[in-house]
Amino acid sequence: MKIGVVVSEGPYTHQAADTAYQFVKAALDKGHEVPRVFFYHDGVNVSTRLSVPPQDERHIQKQWTALAQDHGIDLVVCIAAAQRRGLLDENEARRQGKDAHNIAEGFRISGLGQLIEMGIQTDRLVTFGD
Amino acid sequence: MSDTKKFLYVNRKPPYGTIYALESLEVVLIGAAFEQDVSLAFLDDGVFQLTRGQNTDAIGVKNFSPTFRALGDYEVTKLYVERESLEARGLSEGDLQEITYEDEDDDWEEKPSIRVVSRAEMAKIMADQDVVLSF
Numbered sequence: 627m628k629i630g631v632v633v634s635e636g637p638y639t640h641q642a643a644d645t646a647y648q649f650v651k652a653a654l655d656k657g658h659e660v661p662r663v664f665f666y667h668d669g670v671n672v673s674t675r676l677s678v679p680p681q682d683e684r685h686i687q688k689q690w691t692a693l694a695q696d697h698g699i700d701l702v703v704c705i706a707a708a709q710r711r712g713l714l715d716e717n718e719a720r721r722q723g724k725d726a727h728n729i730a731e732g733f734r735i736s737g738l739g740q741l742i743e744m745g746i747q748t749d750r751l752v753t754f755g756d
Numbered sequence: 757m758s759d760t761k762k763f764l765y766v767n768r769k770p771p772y773g774t775i776y777a778l779e780s781l782e783v784v785l786i787g788a789a790f791e792q793d794v795s796l797a798f799l800d801d802g803v804f805q806l807t808r809g810q811n812t813d814a815i816g817v818k819n820f821s822p823t824f825r826a827l828g829d830y831e832v833t834k835l836y837v838e839r840e841s842l843e844a845r846g847l848s849e850g851d852l853q854e855i856t857y858e859d860e861d862d863d864w865e866e867k868p869s870i871r872v873v874s875r876a877e878m879a880k881i882m883a884d885q886d887v888v889l890s891f
Contacts, residue, residue: 632889634891666779666783667775667776667779706779706782707779710775737786738782738783738786738787739786739787739789739790741783741787741889742763742783742786742787742790742792743790745761745763745886745887745889746759746761746790746792746887751887751888751889753889753890755890
């Protein structure tokens with residue numbers, strides 16, 4: 627089965643990003659496909675490469691980046707939600723005249739159309755959030 | 757993208773206090789370009805999103821409630837509101853904005869987009885969907 631995943635709460639404050647990660651791993655282990663994960667609302671904060679949690683804690687962004695690289699998952703961060711919250715890739719930083727960018731490897735910024743497209747193209751859409 | 761799917765956007769939170777309602781509406785507006793069969797559901801505190809006479813001056817955030825009245829132009833014409841949620845909050849249909857659309861299949865007659873339904877009817881509407889996005 628093709629499963630699309632939405633993460634709609636921020637890392638560390640809320641368990642959604644962790645549970646979504648465990649769910650995607652389990653689904654892949656069972657032979658399902660997870661072509662894309664869409665990060666929305668505070669979920670976009672998962673994609674910052676500047677997160678430095680204590681060493682004895684999980685690193686949520688790195689977990690996602692590794693999972694995406696191992697399984698070819700498209701990690702999409704909503705551009706409108708990201709810009710509100712200070713998350714920019716190199717292109718957007720240049721376009722907005724900002725002196726820094728902070729999107730981690732394996733994530734890409736794109737529009738809400740990617741969320742709708744995922745709903746159309748997958749068999750199930752599973753949301754992790756409140 | 758060959759087929760048309762039934763998309764339901766479920767709105768459960770009040771319009772202000774958190775960003776869920778605004779960012780839900782943004783998905784609806786973008787999603788309209790994909791020509792899917794779109795419905796919106798309003799329940800729990802989500803029914804406050806449609807109340808008339810909203811004024812956000814004192815809290816310094818944008819009042820986005822007029823945008824709901826533009827949904828008809830995006831061919832989003834089915835706004836289901838749960839009666840039990842209204843009643844639990846002391847609201848009735850008269851407390852909600854008038855939101856209409858022009859029915860192209862009926863000589864462009866102006867018709868109401870808001871349909872107040874019972875909790876049982878809402879359950880059926882939800883069961884009938886292909887994709888449910890909950891905010």
